[in-house]
Amino acid sequence: MxxxxxxxxxxxxxxxxxxxxxxxxxxxxxxxxxxxxxxxxxxxxxxxxxxxxxxxxxxxxxxxxxxxxxxxxxxxxVEGLADGEQLHPLQQAFIEHDAFQCGYCTPGQLCSAVGLMNEGQARSVDQVRELMSGNICRCGAYPGIVVAVTEVMGIAAQDERRPYEPGTVPA
Ligand code: FES
Ligand code: FES
Incomplete structure (x- = not known):
């Protein structure tokens, strides 16, 4: 055989x-x-x-x-997303919006977001969240991921992260 x-x-x-x-x-x-x-x-x-x-x-x-x-x-x-030295706009947005911590989920998040854009289904922040829900982030970097993806897609989103103030416990 x-x-x-x-x-x-x-x-x-x-x-x-x-x-x-x-x-x-x-x-x-x-x-x-x-x-x-x-x-x-x-x-x-x-x-x-x-x-x-x-x-x-x-x-x-x-x-x-x-x-x-x-x-x-x-x-x-993920290795094929950049164009030579030029990062894919999603990669650049992930960096700018601090959309990862350990980075383990990041290649999958990036490829999923490119697929999401190719599908052309998501029109709102909630739809981006829903249609990216198959990509789990154990670090909880979701707020940055949503901001990065929606920015590249041209959907207005509010960054829900609050700045950490030393001496306080984040709510
Ligand atoms: S490794 Fe494939 S979905 Fe988790
Ligand atoms: S950045 Fe660590 S799992 Fe998402």
Whole structure:
């Protein structure tokens, strides 16, 4: 029985070829075979969104799809978002709005936000929150993430974070 299958991907704009076992997920292929460790493994069960990448411009949880199922597809990971030295506007906005703490969820948040923009469904802050709800942030960086994403999308949002005053306990 054949144990490995040849697949071709256009990976961050580059033609790549792999030989993979049928059970290898796209997430494991990216991290362990393609050397693209920006995409993170959180739950490995489709619950956290840390592994979100773009396939044909659509966001998917790469832990939930087998690499062989994506043969011939165009895959974009967080490493492929910038244009050379020029960060993607979402990456720049995440920096400017302090939209991360540990950064573990950030690649997934960024790819998910690009997918969200491609979908063209979100028109309000609440819709952005709802449609990004599959991307969990254990650090609770949501306020900054929402401000960054809505700013790039041209949706007005209020930054709900309050400045910390030394000697006080934030409410
Ligand atoms: S690692 Fe894929 S959804 Fe959590
Ligand atoms: S920044 Fe730490 S999990 Fe989101």
């Amino acid at each position: 054949q144990s490995r299958y040849p697949i071709r991907l256009r990976l961050n704009g580059e033609a790549r070829e792999f030989e993979v076992e049928a059970w290898v997920t796209l997430l494991d292929l990216l991290r362990e075979r393609a050397g693209l460790t920006g995409t993170k493994k959180g739950c490995d069960h489709g619950q956290c969104g840390a592994c979100t990448v773009l396939v044909g411009g659509r966001r998917i949880n790469s832990c939930l799809t087998l690499a062989v199922m994506q043969d011939g597809q165009e895959v974009t990971t």
